[in-house]
Structure formats: C-alpha cells, structure tokens
Amino acid sequence: MSDSSPLTRQWSLIVLLLALLGCGFLATSLASYYAALDSIRAGIINTELPLTSDNVYSEIQKDLVRPILISSMMSRDTFMRDWALDGEQDAEQVVRYLREVQEHYATVTSFFVSAKTHTYYQAKGVLKQVNEAEPRDDWYFRVRDMQTPYEINVDVDLANDDRMTVFINYKVFDYEQRFIGATGVGLTVDAVVKLIDTYQQRYNRSVYFVDTEGLLVLTGNSGGPMGARVGQSLNEIAGLEELMVKLPQPQSGDFEYQEQGRGHFLNVRFIPELNWYLFVDTYENGALAGIRKSLYINLLICLVISALIITLVSLALRRYQRRISALATTDLLTELPNRRGFDLLANQAVQEARRAPSPLCALMLDLDNFKQLNDSQGHMAGDEMLRGFASDLRNTVRQSDIICRWGGEEFILLLKDTSPEQARELGEKIRQQTEQNSIHFNGVQLQITTSIGLAQLQADESLEQLIARADRALYRAKQSGRNRLCEEPHE
Numbered sequence: 001m002s003d004s005s006p007l008t009r010q011w012s013l014i015v016l017l018l019a020l021l022g023c024g025f026l027a028t029s030l031a032s033y034y035a036a037l038d039s040i041r042a043g044i045i046n047t048e049l050p051l052t053s054d055n056v057y058s059e060i061q062k063d064l065v066r067p068i069l070i071s072s073m074m075s076r077d078t079f080m081r082d083w084a085l086d087g088e089q090d091a092e093q094v095v096r097y098l099r100e101v102q103e104h105y106a107t108v109t110s111f112f113v114s115a116k117t118h119t120y121y122q123a124k125g126v127l128k129q130v131n132e133a134e135p136r137d138d139w140y141f142r143v144r145d146m147q148t149p150y151e152i153n154v155d156v157d158l159a160n161d162d163r164m165t166v167f168i169n170y171k172v173f174d175y176e177q178r179f180i181g182a183t184g185v186g187l188t189v190d191a192v193v194k195l196i197d198t199y200q201q202r203y204n205r206s207v208y209f210v211d212t213e214g215l216l217v218l219t220g221n222s223g224g225p226m227g228a229r230v231g232q233s234l235n236e237i238a239g240l241e242e243l244m245v246k247l248p249q250p251q252s253g254d255f256e257y258q259e260q261g262r263g264h265f266l267n268v269r270f271i272p273e274l275n276w277y278l279f280v281d282t283y284e285n286g287a288l289a290g291i292r293k294s295l296y297i298n299l300l301i302c303l304v305i306s307a308l309i310i311t312l313v314s315l316a317l318r319r320y321q322r323r324i325s326a327l328a329t330t331d332l333l334t335e336l337p338n339r340r341g342f343d344l345l346a347n348q349a350v351q352e353a354r355r356a357p358s359p360l361c362a363l364m365l366d367l368d369n370f371k372q373l374n375d376s377q378g379h380m381a382g383d384e385m386l387r388g389f390a391s392d393l394r395n396t397v398r399q400s401d402i403i404c405r406w407g408g409e410e411f412i413l414l415l416k417d418t419s420p421e422q423a424r425e426l427g428e429k430i431r432q433q434t435e436q437n438s439i440h441f442n443g444v445q446l447q448i449t450t451s452i453g454l455a456q457l458q459a460d461e462s463l464e465q466l467i468a469r470a471d472r473a474l475y476r477a478k479q480s481g482r483n484r485l486c487e488e489p490h491e
Helices: 004-075 076-083 091-105 137-146 189-203 289-329 339-355 371-376 379-396 420-436 463-479
Strands: 109-114 119-122 125-129 149-157 163-173 179-188 207-210 216-218 253-259 264-269 276-283 360-367 404-406 409-418 439-441 444-448 450-456 485-487
Touching: 004 091, 004 149, 004 163, 004 179, 004 189, 004 276, 004 289, 076 091, 076 109, 076 179, 091 109, 091 119, 091 179, 091 360, 109 163, 125 137, 125 371, 137 149, 137 163, 137 179, 149 404, 163 189, 163 420, 189 207, 189 216, 189 276, 189 463, 207 371, 276 371, 289 360, 339 360, 339 404, 339 409, 339 463, 360 379, 360 420, 371 379, 379 409, 379 420, 379 439, 379 444, 409 420, 420 485, 450 463, 463 485
Parallel strands: 450 485
Antiparallel strands: 109 119, 109 179, 119 125, 149 163, 163 179, 207 216, 207 276, 253 264, 264 276, 360 409, 360 450, 404 409, 439 444
C-alpha cells in the first residue's frame, strides 16, 4: 500500500497539471478564436459584403442597367417618334436605325413595335405583325397596358431562333404622351448568366437577383441559394422565408440565416433601375475556414506542448521519486541502506530462507570506543572512520548479502545461504581487518576495533527476533572486553 500511494499521488499531480495546462491553453485558444471570429464576422457583415455589393452594382450598371438606358434613349428618340407619326413610310429607315443601335451597343436584338400597324420591326427587317390572339405576343399588349414606363422580361426571341433573351421593353409616347408603340433591346440569358458567374468568381460570393414578389429572376449556372432555379420563390428556400416580409418595402440591408446547420451572411440591395433586389451571399463556414483552421492548429500545438510538458514533468517526478526513495532507504554518510532500506531487503531474504529452506545468519557490528574517537579527534574524523569501515564491509561481503548502517556506529550484515560456521569465519575476518587497518586523517593515523554479535535464523522466528538475538550476542562481546565475536546460541 505504501508503494502504490506515492504512485497514485504522482499520477494525480500529472492529471491535475494536464488539466490546468489543457484548460489554460483551451481558454486562451478559444478566447482568441472567438475574438477573431467576432472581428471577421463584423468585417464580413459591415465591410466585405457591402463592398462586394457595391462592386457588383457597379458592374450591373455597366452590364444590365446600360441596356435600360439604351431602351430609354430609343423611346425618346425624335427620329423614331417622327418616323412613326409620319405613317411609317420607309421601313428600311427604322430597320437601319435599329441595326445601328444593335451593332453600336452590342445587344443581341433591338426592336420597335408600332401601336398603329402592329408591325414588329427588328434590326434584320420587318419580323411579323403582333396579334392579341397569339400567346407569343402577349408581352406587347402587357407593355401597352402597364402603368410603369418599362419592364424587364425573359422570353424567347423569334428573330434569333427562339433563344432565351432578357428584353428591356420600353413604352414609346408621342409629343402629347399618347402611346404609339414599344421599343427596346435584348441580351441573351446565357450572356447574363455568364455575367453573374463572372461576378461570383471575381468576388467569391454567391450572386443572384430577386424581384419584388420574392421570385428568383436571375442566377448563375449553378443556380441560386441551395441550387434554387429561376422562378422559385424565397418561400421555398429554407432560411429565407422571413425575407419575404421585408422585401416589398423596398428595403436593403444585412441579414443572416441558417441552412442545414450552416450559417449564411447576406447583403441585400434594391436596384431601382431593374426593380430587383441584388443578393450577395456567402457561407459562414467558407468565410471562417481560415480562422477555424488556425484554431485547430493552435489546439494541436497546445496538445503537443502539453504532452511534452507532461512527459518532462513525469520524467522529472520519477527521477525525483527515485531520488527521494533512495534517500529514504539510504544512509547519506556511508551510502549503505538504512534501517528502512534494510527492512525492505531483509524481510524478503527471510521469506526466501523459509521457502528454500536455507540458513540465514545475522552479524551485528559495533565500533569500539567510537565516542572517545569523536571526542578526541572530532566528528569529522568519526565520519571518515564510518565511511572507511562501510567501504571495507562492502568489499568483504558478497553482492547477495545485505549490509546496513543500523544507527550511530552500529552496522548489521544479513548473510544469505550462510551457515553459522561460515558466518563466524566472515565475522572474524572483518574483526581482524578492522583491527589491522588504519585511516589517515589530518596527519593522524586512526585505528579502531569492532565487536560482533552472531545469530542464526531459527524456524518460525521473525526478523525482529533474529536481530534481537544478534544484538544480545553483541552486548556480550562488548561486556567481554570488546574486539571479539560472540554467538547467540539457538533457543
């Protein structure tokens, strides 16, 4: 139990340190992440999306609003109005006019439809007569009856093999504001879609247009939000339903919505020239991918650093624990095991002797007149004597034998698989060597003798009882005149 307790405490300390490091690193990383997140979100909403919307609007003014201005100019052109009011005498004149407009402004078509004759003039010549009974001509009669001066309409173009075309249909009035026809130009839908794709690639944002009824009117090739197609209502798109309440005001602004767990930032801008809303949309995940990646890298670095610190701390603790354990079981002066160290080794030796069975003997040694040596030569001399005696003991006994500084000038030897005769022989050898050896200290030759008590482990005898009998034998050796070995007989 005493062995596992320090290990448990060590692991508890490591776990606590790991928790503190982890919490500290995590708190720092998350604080930095959320601060950066708020900054980036604010930048996207307040700066990036409005700026992108402004840039796209500038592009629209050039690419989509410009055809409206051309149609407006055509509807007010005095040549066209005078030609129509003069009875449309020479069709080639207006055809040539329409061809010049088409070529000069690079439109796919240009046209004029007379209210008087219902003739459809186009840059290639007279195309047809419009008829209220013809569904393909509904656009003209709708333009004639509408209150607004123009409309943007997506329809097939008869003059260009029924290609889908974005028409700007403008009403033409005479000088007394009477309706005399409809004029305008057209762009192919493919060209407009390509423009939107160009916007999206250039600004790395999703761009699409919605009318005041909440219907998608123009998108890129990949469609609108979540792949929605032209003609779909915002009510059919998850997350955008609530915008329907806000659009007819008209109202521009910044919005956020969720789609399948993904956040979107949205900038909406009303374009009065088109009577449409420009939507600039970006995924939160895409916009924040960089900062999220930085968070993951920071957490990985923190994990590696924490693991490195924990490893180093663990190694240091183990080394420190080994050191503490060694200090707890080792005598610092002689570097021999102390009583605690001896108990750990000796109890195991006793168990091994009983299992074998094999003889086990104990020698209790005491330096004679050691106090007089300390008093006459000083404690430094006494310490030197103890170190020398311990060194001699280590050099004399076997590696398997257990040697210990019992306390003060007392030492004990536990001799494994050793008979009393062998133990007596070793004890006498130690006694003689101690008597003959001398230690040089501060120019003085120091000599000392030792008294020894011998006892053999008996059946069912404890370690404490064995040591007590060896100690009694040592006492008799002291009482008998010192510098001798006495043996405690079997009981």
